[in-house]
Amino acid sequence: MAQYYHLNVYKKSFDFLVKVTQLTSRFQRDFRHTLGEKLNNGTIELIVLIYKANSAQDMGERVNYIKELLEKLQYINIILRLSCELHNISQERFAELALMSQEIEKQLNGWLSHSSKVFADKKTSL
Secondary structure (H helix, E strand, O other): OOOHHHOHHHHHHHHHHHHHHHHHOOOOHHHHHHHHHHHHHHHHHHHHHHHHHHHOOOHHHHHHHHHHHHHHHHHHHHHHHHHHHOOOOOHHHHHHHHHHHHHHHHHHHHHHHHHHHHHHHHHHHO
C-alpha cells in the first residue's frame, strides 16, 4: 500500500490547502474567522480523511471514508462559492480553486470506484 503522502490525490489536496490558506489570510475581517476558518478547517479535514481512507484495512471502511471525502469536498465548494459571492475571493481565484477541486473530485471518484469494486469482489468470494 502506498503511503498517503505519495498519493496523487493527497498531493493535489495539499496544494489546494496551501492556496486556500493563502487566500483566507486576506479575507475581510468580518469573514476571516467565520468563512475563512471553515474553509481552512474543512480543507485540513480533507487531508486527514485521505490519510484515514488510505490507512483503512477494511475495504468497506475505506469506501465509507472516500464517500465522506466527497461530501467534505462539496462542503468546501459551497463555502468557496459563498466566499466568492461575498467578494472575499476573486472570480479568477475561484475559477482556479474550482478546477483544482474538480481534479480532486475526479481522483476521489476513481478511488471510490476501484475500492467499491474490490470490496464487492471480496464479498462475492466469501
